[in-house]
Amino acid sequence: MNKETETRIHTVQTAEGPVMIPYLIRRSKRSRRIYISLDKQNQALLTIPMRATIKAALEFLDQCGDWLLEQMAKTPKPKSILEYLRDKPVLTLDGKKCSVVFAFTNQCPFCEYNHELGEVTLRYDPCAINEARIREALKKLAKKQLSDRLFFLCEQKSIEPPSRVTVRDQSSRWGSCSSSRSISLNWRLILLSVGMQDYVILHELAHLKEMNHSKKFWGLLNTYDSRSKHHDRRLNEVGRSIISLGQTA
Ligand SMILES: [Zn+2]
Known part of the structure; x- marks a missing residue:
């Protein structure tokens, strides 16, 4: 074809x-x-x-x-990211729940993260809602946040860090790990709970040692996250609807 x-x-x-x-x-x-x-x-x-x-x-x-x-x-219409966040204005940043507030701009959408308040202001133009640009603004925020979180977890669990971390807009995967020790994370991880976000990161980190889903892999992952099986199940339950967010634009 x-x-x-x-x-x-x-x-x-x-x-x-x-x-x-x-x-x-x-x-x-x-x-x-x-x-x-x-x-x-x-x-x-x-x-x-x-x-x-x-x-x-x-x-x-x-x-x-x-x-x-x-x-x-x-067919139910796939929800937009903006609609989703209006219903559930929460992100996971720095391993904590962070609330989202909305404000306006007549420029390109962007996010302001107030670390102390634990609050993200998402600014967008209400007269010209552009889902793709809102997605880009959130992805930009996720970029630094998720790689910081990954390095924090490496330190906490004494894991040798990957050679490279990228944050991307994958359509069906939460993360991946290549044989060249490079880890790629889906920006939508900031929409998951702390437990599930950490689980996905630790899952990919475990692949640095075990490039498979063998017993050995799950054993290792369990030493990083003792609730890994539970998180894996939850991810299958709730992940599908979140991973499809913003894929319309
Ligand atoms: Zn895996």
Whole structure:
């Protein structure tokens, strides 16, 4: 299959009037006709035969307006980071719960962290909410916080630190550890509780010694976090909805 093209917008007529539909076109050697589906971000995914024209794909999309609306109504819309934080204005920074307050700016969104108050002010433009930029502002805050936390835990548990720590916007993983001793953490770890945030960091640190999920690995991890099994289970329970935050933009 070819690489997916970027998302575009097409206006489709429906019983409820014209609706702008984000769509992606993917060419497939195996497909004999045009297929349509909705991806988890509620974008229409058009799978078309190699030789089909874009025009034909869009004509097909034109006919699917009502069906798409029906499907979209069924799938719960992924929550935005801003909505999530408004419901639950808490972050984990420096191994502590930290409250989030909201303020405005007409510039790019940014975070101010008041260490003493244990409070983060997230400033954004209410007239032009830009989810991707809000995500960037939080990621920037997470960058320093999470690597500081990792080095703190290394010291506390006498673990030799990794060669490199990066904080990224992974879509499905909380963290990873490479054979070159480099650890990568998902910025959304600041949205987890202290226990779970530390668990993910310690899990990756344990991989520095054990690059697998063997008994030996869990044994080692348990010496770092005696509640590792509990945290691992909790992460599976609550993690899925948090890891998908902000992936719409
Ligand atoms: Zn692992």
